[in-house]
Amino acid sequence: MASNPKIIVIGGGLAGLSAVIKIAEMGGEVDLFSIVPVKRSHSVCAQGGINAAKNLKGEGDSTWKHFDDSIYGGDFLANQPPVKAMCDAAPGIIDLLDRMGVPFNRTPEGLLDFRRFGGTLYNRTAFAGATTGQQLLYALDEQVRRYEAEGKVKKFEHWEFLSAVLDGNRVCRGICAMDLRSMEVRTFPADAIIICTGGIGAIFGKSTNSVVCTGSAQSALYQQGCYYANGEFIQVHPTSIPGEDKLRLMSESARGEGGRVWVPKAPGDKRDPKSIPQSERWYFLEEWYPKYGNLVPRDVATRAIFKVVYEHNLGIDGKPMVYLDLTHIDRKILDRKLEGILEIYEKFVGDDPRDTPMKIFPGMHYTMGGLWVDFNQATNIPGIYSAGECEYQYHGANRLGANSLVSCIFGGFVAGPAAVQYACNVAAAPSNGHFDAQRKHEEENNGMLMRSLGDENPFKLWRELGELMTKNCTVIRYNKPLQETDGKLVELLERFRRINLSDRSQWANTTVVFARQLYNMLQLSRVIAQGAAMRDESRGAHYKPDFPDRDDKNWLKTTKAYFAPDADEPKFEFEPVDISLIPPRARKY
Amino acid sequence: MAKSVIIKIKRQADPKASSHWEEFELPYKPGMNVISCLMDIAADPVTRDGKKTTPITYDSNCLEEVCGSCAMLINGRARMACSALVDQLEQPIKLEPFSKFPVVRDLATDRSVIFENLKAVKAWVPIDGTYDLGSGPRMTAEEQEAAYPLSRCISCCCCMEVCPQFNQDTGFVGAATISQVRLFNTHPTGAALKRERLAALMGDGGIQECGYAQNCVEICPKDIPLTKSISEVGGAVMKQAIGDLFRK
Numbered sequence: 052m053a054s055n056p057k058i059i060v061i062g063g064g065l066a067g068l069s070a071v072i073k074i075a076e077m078g079g080e081v082d083l084f085s086i087v088p089v090k091r092s093h094s095v096c097a098q099g100g101i102n103a104a105k106n107l108k109g110e111g112d113s114t115w116k117h118f119d120d121s122i123y124g125g126d127f128l129a130n131q132p133p134v135k136a137m138c139d140a141a142p143g144i145i146d147l148l149d150r151m152g153v154p155f156n157r158t159p160e161g162l163l164d165f166r167r168f169g170g171t172l173y174n175r176t177a178f179a180g181a182t183t184g185q186q187l188l189y190a191l192d193e194q195v196r197r198y199e200a201e202g203k204v205k206k207f208e209h210w211e212f213l214s215a216v217l218d219g220n221r222v223c224r225g226i227c228a229m230d231l232r233s234m235e236v237r238t239f240p241a242d243a244i245i246i247c248t249g250g251i252g253a254i255f256g257k258s259t260n261s262v263v264c265t266g267s268a269q270s271a272l273y274q275q276g277c278y279y280a281n282g283e284f285i286q287v288h289p290t291s292i293p294g295e296d297k298l299r300l301m302s303e304s305a306r307g308e309g310g311r312v313w314v315p316k317a318p319g320d321k322r323d324p325k326s327i328p329q330s331e332r333w334y335f336l337e338e339w340y341p342k343y344g345n346l347v348p349r350d351v352a353t354r355a356i357f358k359v360v361y362e363h364n365l366g367i368d369g370k371p372m373v374y375l376d377l378t379h380i381d382r383k384i385l386d387r388k389l390e391g392i393l394e395i396y397e398k399f400v401g402d403d404p405r406d407t408p409m410k411i412f413p414g415m416h417y418t419m420g421g422l423w424v425d426f427n428q429a430t431n432i433p434g435i436y437s438a439g440e441c442e443y444q445y446h447g448a449n450r451l452g453a454n455s456l457v458s459c460i461f462g463g464f465v466a467g468p469a470a471v472q473y474a475c476n477v478a479a480a481p482s483n484g485h486f487d488a489q490r491k492h493e494e495e496n497n498g499m500l501m502r503s504l505g506d507e508n509p510f511k512l513w514r515e516l517g518e519l520m521t522k523n524c525t526v527i528r529y530n531k532p533l534q535e536t537d538g539k540l541v542e543l544l545e546r547f548r549r550i551n552l553s554d555r556s557q558w559a560n561t562t563v564v565f566a567r568q569l570y571n572m573l574q575l576s577r578v579i580a581q582g583a584a585m586r587d588e589s590r591g592a593h594y595k596p597d598f599p600d601r602d603d604k605n606w607l608k609t610t611k612a613y614f615a616p617d618a619d620e621p622k623f624e625f626e627p628v629d630i631s632l633i634p635p636r637a638r639k640y
Numbered sequence: 641m642a643k644s645v646i647i648k649i650k651r652q653a654d655p656k657a658s659s660h661w662e663e664f665e666l667p668y669k670p671g672m673n674v675i676s677c678l679m680d681i682a683a684d685p686v687t688r689d690g691k692k693t694t695p696i697t698y699d700s701n702c703l704e705e706v707c708g709s710c711a712m713l714i715n716g717r718a719r720m721a722c723s724a725l726v727d728q729l730e731q732p733i734k735l736e737p738f739s740k741f742p743v744v745r746d747l748a749t750d751r752s753v754i755f756e757n758l759k760a761v762k763a764w765v766p767i768d769g770t771y772d773l774g775s776g777p778r779m780t781a782e783e784q785e786a787a788y789p790l791s792r793c794i795s796c797c798c799c800m801e802v803c804p805q806f807n808q809d810t811g812f813v814g815a816a817t818i819s820q821v822r823l824f825n826t827h828p829t830g831a832a833l834k835r836e837r838l839a840a841l842m843g844d845g846g847i848q849e850c851g852y853a854q855n856c857v858e859i860c861p862k863d864i865p866l867t868k869s870i871s872e873v874g875g876a877v878m879k880q881a882i883g884d885l886f887r888k
């Protein structure tokens with residue numbers, strides 16, 4: 052092996068940039084690939100904050116308590132040693148980010164300030180204004196730019212990863228990627244690659260995720276032989292703002308300040324909400340949960356809203372929406388306590404929530420599942436590592452708020468050095484022929500899409516996929532619809548073969564790019580639907596009314612899906628969970 | 641008749657092609673914004689007069705006005721498409737790519753110059769390494785409150801698009817980069833590179849090109865206090881330039 056290991060990192064969100072920094076610091080050379088300029092990655096969307104038990108508030112918090120909260124919150128599905136390692140490292144990560152210049156909020160004494168988030172009793176969440184993810188991403192982006200200026204990092208922005216290049220022994224030797232402007236397909240050699248491609252929101256049509264969070268890269272690797280673990284665990288946030296283009300997050304604090312959730316009692320009632328008398332409104336959360344009312348836990352609120360909309364058919368105007376009403380609260384109080392979040396609603400909806408009830412609906416938010424990795428962030432294919440939301444390691448069956456940002460950075464910090472270590476020891480490839488073969492294969496895929504003269508529009512197929520997955524594979528799951536979903540996914544894959552691209556040009560053609568992503572989304576959707584159908588229990592975000600309890604005897608195990616190319620469908624294996632540190636106990640908040 | 645939305649889009653097939661206009665009529669839906677219109681066109685790419693066409697190429701990612709991708713001219717004004725609500729726009733809605741950046745295709749432009757500029761002024765905090773070195777420098781809440789707004793710049797380049805001084809001839813770095821110099825020069829550790837940053841802003845294309853027209857501060861979607869940054873950094877550059885003169 053050459054003295055300078057060459058690593059390819061795919062994705063420049065928090066996870067990817069963290070890996071890049073470690074590799075550059077160790078003297079490795081990095082090629083960094085990203086669909087969008089890395090500074091525009093999805094990580095900028097995170098608002099709330101990042102967890103670390105710094106115990107700066109004299110509460111007796113500790114990294115062990117952070118660890119325990121994370122395992123308990125994840126309903127004991129996560130392997131425990133890596134989660135412990137993350138919680139132990141978190142305070143040092145905050146210090147490092149602080150040194151990099153992240154403008155974290157301060158206490159009067161000039162120390163870092165912390166606030167409370169869901170799933171814990173401690174003030175453990177550091178934050179930078181209302182845009183923590185943006186601030187963290189910028190700090191890492193700046194350090195990577197510094198290495199770029201020193202020639203240690205080369206960026207390939209507006210390039211999309213298509214597939215790994217595997218040699219005859221199924222060892223990864225590089226990647227195949229496409230320039231999203233010239234549409235050129237090219238291969239790049241590397242000693243190891245790290246996949247940091249983020250979430251999969253687009254599979255659900257509209258979600259709180261960014262546009263490029265399609266999971267396409269993860270799916271491509273799954274189809275090449277990587278295990279995909281715990282795919283059925285999908286987190287849905289109860290209050291998002293439905294939009295024509297996406298779902299935007301509405302903070303829980305709106306209910307914390309007295310917001311009331313309701314729907315008109317009459318189906319399809321078209322009246323202005325303010326003109327609907329109290330007696331004709333249904334405050335279903337207050338009726339069903341008199342003790343907690345509107346402040347029931349997230350998953351309970353989400354399920355209740357789903358029930359009202361899909362079982363009682365009482366969504367506003369027949370659409371999947373309910374009211375979150377603040378109009379009974381004094382304007383001055385709203386301005387003082389909720390101004391930031393009310394501005395978001397005003398800016399993107401155009402209505403003033405002080406005057407008009409907000410329309411909200413649960414929104415797909417996060418995938419706990421992802422590429423299977425070991426404690427070194429290595430996938431099962433030698434030379435392929437992964438970190439960030441695209442892998443499954445840290446959140447079990449349910450992620451705690453503000454734990455993702457820290458898991459992304461920690462995962463990147465583990466994956467980078469592990470990939471360098473691997474690269475220093477790997478033997479040379481037996482031959483180079485696989486590069487050409489992989490490139491031709493991908494060029495042929497593009498060619499087939501361009502030539503196909505069917506009658507299906509990829510954007511319309513995608514809308515159908517999103518509706519199907521949101522309806523059957525999110526909050527409340529029944530086996531029959533889940534099995535039907537898989538059947539419909541097979542149909543969609545059939546229809547995909549009759550695709551007709553409305554753009555066949557060879558320059559910055561977003562239609563062919565999207566069609567490729569759609570195919571991968573369809574394949575990965577089957578992993579989610581089948582995994583959910585199989586798991587006959589309720590655990591964390593996975594809820595089946597027909598199996599309402601957690602079943603440790605049969606289901607305290609990791610789902611591992613792998614692709615069977617001949618059958619063109621997923622197959623499943625299960626793996627025991629490492630519970631060596633905290634014995635499982637019932638999860639009751 | 642059902643309400644509809646009329647959109648006129650300036651299209652260009654590639655960087656060298658000439659541009660032309662296409663007009664679209666979309667069924668109106670409450671809550672539409674410019675991006676959702678472009679998505680609707682992609683699902684059914686037919687012009688108003690019934691001609692089949694291609695989906696529009698444009699940049700987008702977050703759809704929350706925080707990633708800086710979707711900048712374009714909307715009814716002549718530089719702004720982010722994801723926060724441009726149809727209900728608040730005069731129709732027909734006119735969409736054009738930025739005029740001062742190379743067009744990639746349709747509404748997508750190449751704005752990588754801003755990242756090059758950030759490199760040139762060393763817009764980073766020079767830390768020793770990522771190993772454990774304890775906490776960062778202490779900062780008062782006031783210092784944090786001054787730094788945070790500057791750090792919210794999304795690199796959208798709206799401020800550069802509207803700046804009368806920003807063009808190929810001047811090579812002017814633009815307000816966003818100058819404001820980042822202020823951010824890093826006021827950070828306790830970042831200040832180590834202060835002289836180099838100011839030096840990078842001297843001479844042609846540097847801060848002297850600014851004519852204080854203030855277009856930048858008016859257009860910035862993140863309300864960044866750009867003119868304040870420009871006058872502070874301008875003063876520091878001047879002071880350093882005079883100092884350098886005497887040291888020669």
Ligand SMILES: Cc1cc2nc3c(=O)[nH]c(=O)nc-3n(C[C@H](O)[C@H](O)[C@H](O)COP(=O)(O)OP(=O)(O)OC[C@H]3O[C@@H](n4cnc5c(N)ncnc54)[C@H](O)[C@@H]3O)c2cc1C
Nearest residue numbers: 062063064065066093094099100212249439440453455456
């Ligand atoms: C609205 C919202 C708010 C949130 N708030 C919080 C919070 O307060 N605290 C918290 O801890 N978590 C929060 N999360 C979750 C958290 O933001 C994400 O899980 C995290 O940012 C993911 O980071 P990442 O590095 O894994 O991926 P991303 O930031 O999504 O980056 C993915 C990268 O991969 C690139 N990419 C993708 N596919 C390809 C491909 N095929 N080829 C090349 N490049 C590719 C993209 O261009 C991008 O650079 C929030 C999430 C949302 C949606």
Ligand code: SF4
Nearest residue numbers: 803850851853854856
């Ligand atoms: S003040 Fe005027 S000249 Fe100076 S950067 Fe702003 S717009 Fe340009």
Ligand code: SF4
Nearest residue numbers: 793794796797799860
């Ligand atoms: S300063 Fe404002 S207008 Fe200029 S790039 Fe930054 S956010 Fe955009």
Ligand code: FES
Nearest residue numbers: 701703705708722
């Ligand atoms: S899409 Fe991110 S700013 Fe508009």
